[in-house]
Amino acid sequence: MRKIDISKEPCSECGGRLERKYITQEYEREGVKVKLSGIAALVCNECGEIYFQPGGADKVAEAANSLLRLAVIEKQHKRSLTAQICRV
Numbered sequence: 001m002r003k004i005d006i007s008k009e010p011c012s013e014c015g016g017r018l019e020r021k022y023i024t025q026e027y028e029r030e031g032v033k034v035k036l037s038g039i040a041a042l043v044c045n046e047c048g049e050i051y052f053q054p055g056g057a058d059k060v061a062e063a064a065n066s067l068l069r070l071a072v073i074e075k076q077h078k079r080s081l082t083a084q085i086c087r088v
């Protein structure tokens, strides 16, 4: 399998240039909202399309799902749960 350096690929939507950015994503399920911030991603500076590193999107979705499950268990309905990725 070929390893693609997506930071050198143009946006597949509009052909624009991709920039490395730290983004915030919000996920909502059953009235519970979780927010993940500080996720490293590539964002098109033309159309704003978001690209993750290979396999990154799955990991982010996994993290969001875990947080949503936690939020439901902890009955944090009507509250927001925020997770931030930090460098130590």
Ligand SMILES: [Zn+2]
Residues within 6 Å of the ligand: 011, 012, 013, 014, 015, 016, 044, 045, 046, 047, 048, 049
């Ligand atoms: Zn684009």
